[in-house]
Amino acid sequence: MELVQMQKSLQDYTKSLFLDGVLDSQFLQLQQLQDESNPDFVSQVVTLFFQDSDRILNDLSLSLDQQVVDFKKVDPHVHQLKGSSSSIGAQRVKNACVVFRSFCEQQNVEGCHRCLQQVKQEYYLVKNRLETLFKLEQQIVASGGMIPAMELGF
Amino acid sequence: MTVEQQDCVALDQFPVGMRVLAVDDDQTCLRILESLLHRCQYHVTTTNQAQKALELLRENKNKFDLVISDVDMPDMDGFKLLELVGLEMDLPVIMLSAHSDPKYVMKGVTHGACDYLLKPVRIEELKNIWQHVVRKNRGSNNGDKKDGSGNEGVANSDQNNGRANRKRKDQYNEDEDEERDDNDDPSSQKKPRVVWTVELHKKFKFRLYLKRISGNQQAIMANSDLHFLQMSNGLDGFHHRPIPVGSGQFHGGAAAAGMRPFPPNNGILGRLNTPSGIGGVRNLSSPPSSGMFLQNPTDLGKFHHVSSLPLNHIDGGNILQGLPIPLEFDQLQTNNNKSIIAGNSMAFPSFPTSQQSSLPNNNNLLVLEGHPQASPSAFPGHQINKRLEHWSNAVSSSSSTLPPPGQNSNSLISHQFDASSSNYSIPFCDSTIPLNPALDHTNPRAFYRATDLDSNANVQPGVYYDSLQMRQSGNYGPTTDAMLSSNPKEGFTVGQQKLQSGFMGGEAGSLDDIVNSTMKQEQSQGDLSEGDLGYGGFSSLRTCI
Numbered sequence: 001m002e003l004v005q006m007q008k009s010l011q012d013y014t015k016s017l018f019l020d021g022v023l024d025s026q027f028l029q030l031q032q033l034q035d036e037s038n039p040d041f042v043s044q045v046v047t048l049f050f051q052d053s054d055r056i057l058n059d060l061s062l063s064l065d066q067q068v069v070d071f072k073k074v075d076p077h078v079h080q081l082k083g084s085s086s087s088i089g090a091q092r093v094k095n096a097c098v099v100f101r102s103f104c105e106q107q108n109v110e111g112c113h114r115c116l117q118q119v120k121q122e123y124y125l126v127k128n129r130l131e132t133l134f135k136l137e138q139q140i141v142a143s144g145g146m147i148p149a150m151e152l153g154f
Numbered sequence: 155m156t157v158e159q160q161d162c163v164a165l166d167q168f169p170v171g172m173r174v175l176a177v178d179d180d181q182t183c184l185r186i187l188e189s190l191l192h193r194c195q196y197h198v199t200t201t202n203q204a205q206k207a208l209e210l211l212r213e214n215k216n217k218f219d220l221v222i223s224d225v226d227m228p229d230m231d232g233f234k235l236l237e238l239v240g241l242e243m244d245l246p247v248i249m250l251s252a253h254s255d256p257k258y259v260m261k262g263v264t265h266g267a268c269d270y271l272l273k274p275v276r277i278e279e280l281k282n283i284w285q286h287v288v289r290k291n292r293g294s295n296n297g298d299k300k301d302g303s304g305n306e307g308v309a310n311s312d313q314n315n316g317r318a319n320r321k322r323k324d325q326y327n328e329d330e331d332e333e334r335d336d337n338d339d340p341s342s343q344k345k346p347r348v349v350w351t352v353e354l355h356k357k358f359k360f361r362l363y364l365k366r367i368s369g370n371q372q373a374i375m376a377n378s379d380l381h382f383l384q385m386s387n388g389l390d391g392f393h394h395r396p397i398p399v400g401s402g403q404f405h406g407g408a409a410a411a412g413m414r415p416f417p418p419n420n421g422i423l424g425r426l427n428t429p430s431g432i433g434g435v436r437n438l439s440s441p442p443s444s445g446m447f448l449q450n451p452t453d454l455g456k457f458h459h460v461s462s463l464p465l466n467h468i469d470g471g472n473i474l475q476g477l478p479i480p481l482e483f484d485q486l487q488t489n490n491n492k493s494i495i496a497g498n499s500m501a502f503p504s505f506p507t508s509q510q511s512s513l514p515n516n517n518n519l520l521v522l523e524g525h526p527q528a529s530p531s532a533f534p535g536h537q538i539n540k541r542l543e544h545w546s547n548a549v550s551s552s553s554s555t556l557p558p559p560g561q562n563s564n565s566l567i568s569h570q571f572d573a574s575s576s577n578y579s580i581p582f583c584d585s586t587i588p589l590n591p592a593l594d595h596t597n598p599r600a601f602y603r604a605t606d607l608d609s610n611a612n613v614q615p616g617v618y619y620d621s622l623q624m625r626q627s628g629n630y631g632p633t634t635d636a637m638l639s640s641n642p643k644e645g646f647t648v649g650q651q652k653l654q655s656g657f658m659g660g661e662a663g664s665l666d667d668i669v670n671s672t673m674k675q676e677q678s679q680g681d682l683s684e685g686d687l688g689y690g691g692f693s694s695l696r697t698c699i
C-alpha cells in the first residue's frame with residue numbers, strides 16, 4: 001500500500017473511532033503531547049492503560065464472583081478504571097464505569113454483574129481498535145512516512 | 155539541560171521549571187500527568203506511593219514547589235497526605251480525582267488543598283497551577299516568613315496553613331503598609347476601610363482594622379490585646395481571656411488591619427508597633443499602652459493572657475488582664491473618648507479620668523492606652539476601643555481634633571474600667587468616643603471617626619467611631635448599635651465591632667453582650683466574632699455607642 005494511502009487510512013480510521021464515541025478529545029490531548037522528545041508517548045500510555053485495566057477487570061470478576069460481594073472493594077476498582085479510561089479518552093469504557101458505580105452504590109449484585117460485562121465489552125473494543133491504530137502507524141513509520149497530525153475537522 | 159541548569163532557569167523564568175511532585179497510584183494517569191506537566195515546562199517528579207512522596211518531601215523541604223496528589227490511593231488517603239504536607243512542609247497541594255462529588259471537593263478545601271482538579275486533567279488546567287505557589291509565597295513573604303523577620307515571620311509561616319494567627323499577622327503586616335497610607339489621609343481612609351471592613355470579617359481583615367484603629371499608639375495597645383485576643387482565639391483558643399481576645403483581635407485588627415496608626419506607645423510590643431504606622435498614636439502614656447499592644451500579633455498565642463502577657467508593660471495593668479474594665483469602658487468613653495479609645499484597652503480602668511487629660515486625644519489612639527497610668531487595661535476591650543478611637547482621633551485630628559479628652563475621656567475610661575468587666579464590650583466603644591467631654595455625645599468625635607470628629611481623620615475609625623460615637627451618647631449599650639448601623643462607616647463599625655468584640659471579648663459580662671451584639675453584626679466578619687473575646691468586645695462597643 002502506498003504511503004499516502006496508508007496515511008489516509010490511518011486518518012479515516014482514527015476519525016471513525018471518534019465518531020463512534022470510542023475515543024474522545026482526551027485522546028487528542030495525548031496525541032498532542034507526543035513529540036520528538038516524547039515520540040512513543042501515546043502507545044506507552046495506552047499500554048499502561050491496558051495493563052492496569054486487565055488487572056482491574058480481573059479483580060472485579062473475582063470480587064463479584066464471591067458469595068458475598070464486598071462492594072467496598074468493588075467500588076474503588078471501578079473508580080480507578082473510570083479515572084484511567086477517562087484520562088486516555090476511552091469514552092465508552094468510562095461511561096460504562098459510571099453506570100457500574102451507581103449499581104455498586106445500590107449494592108445491586110445482579111446489576112453489577114451486567115455492568116461488568118458491559119465494561120469488559122467496551123474495554124475489549126477500544127483495546128482492539130487502538131491496537132489496530134498503532135499497527136497502522138507502525139506500518140507508516142516503517143515505510144518511511146510520518147504519522148499525519150490528527151485533523152480535528154470532524 | 156542538567157538539573158542545575160534547569161533550576162537556574164526555573165529561578166529566572168518562573169513558572170518555567172517549577173518543581174512539581176506528582177502522586178498517583180494509577181500509572182496510566184501518572185504518566186499522562188507527568189507529560190502534561192512537562193509540556194507546561196515544569197520540572198516533574200513522580201511517585202505512585204503516598205509514603206514515598208512524603209519521604210521525598212521530608213528529605214528536602216525545598217526540593218519542591220508544589221504537590222499534586224490523587225485522592226484515592228491504596229497506601230494512604232490523599233486527604234491525609236494533603237494534611238501532612240500542609241502541616242509539615244507548608245507547600246501548596248492540589249488534589250486530583252475522578253470524583254466530582256462536591257463533598258470530596260469540600261473535603262479537599264477543608265483539608266487545605268489549594269485546588270481540586272477532576273480527571274481527566276487537561277493541560278489548560280495545569281498551565282495555571284503555578285499561581286498557587288505564588289499565592290502561598292506571598293502570604294508568607296509578607297510576614298517575612300522567609301526573612302524570618304520578627305513577628306511576621308511567625309505569622310507568615312502559618313499563613314499558608316491558614317492558621318488564623320498567622321494569617322492575621324501577615325495581614326497585619328500587609329495591612330500595615332497599606333493602611334499607613336490610608337491613615338494619612340482620612341478621607342481616603344474611609345475607602346479602604348470600607349472595603350476592608352468587609353474583609354475584616356474574615357479573620358485577617360479584622361486585624362487590619364485594628365491596625366488602622368490602632369493607629370494611635372494606644373490603639374495599638376489595645377489592639378495588641380485585642381489582636382492578641384483574637385489571635386489567640388484563633389490560635390489558642392484564647393477565648394478565655396476576655397481581653398486577650400478582644401485585644402488580640404483588636405490588636406490584630408488594628409494593628410494588622412492597618413490600624414497602624416497606633417504607634418505603639420511604648421514601642422508596644424513589637425507587633426503593635428509595627429502597625430503603627432500609627433504615629434498618631436502617640437504614645438499616650440505609653441507604657442501602659444505598650445503593654446497592651448504588645449500583644450503583637452505574633453504573640454497571639456501569648457496574648458491570651460493578655461494580662462499575663464508581657465504586654466502588661468504598661469503599667470502592668472494595662473494588659474487587658476481581664477478586662478475588668480469593660481463596663482468602665484462605657485464610662486470611660488464618655489470621659490475619655492480620647493484616651494480611652496486609644497487602645498488602652500486595658501488602660502481604661504486604669505486610667506480613669508486623670509488619664510484623660512493625660513491622654514492626649516490627639517492620639518485618639520486609644521488614649522486609653524496612653525494612659526500610662528492605668529489603664530491596666532483592665533479592659534482590653536476598652537483599649538481596643540480606645541485604640542480605635544484614639545486611632546481615629548489620632549488619625550484625623552491627630553492631635554487635636556479631639557476635644558481634650560479631659561475629663562470626659564478620662565472619666566469614661568475610668569468608668570469603664572471600673573465597670574470593667576461588665577461592660578467589657580462597651581468600654582471599647584465608649585472609650586473611644588466619649589473621651590472628650592464633647593465627645594460624649596454622639597460625637598464621634600475624636601475618636602474614631604476622626605472624620606466625624608475632627609474631620610476626616612478617621613475615616614476608618616469612623617466605623618469604629620461610629621460605634622464609639624454611639625457610645626458617646628453614653629448609651630454605650632444600645633445606642634451604639636444604633637449608631638453603628640447608622641454609620642456610614644458601617645463597615646468600619648463592623649470592624650470595630652470586631653475589635654470590640656475582640657477587645658472586649660473578655661470579660662465583662664455586659665461587654666460580652668455588647669460585643670456579641672456587635673459581633674453579630676459582624677458575625678460574618680469572620681473570626682472575630684464568635685467566641686473570640688475580641689469580638690465580643692467588639693460588639694459590645696457597638697452597643698456602647
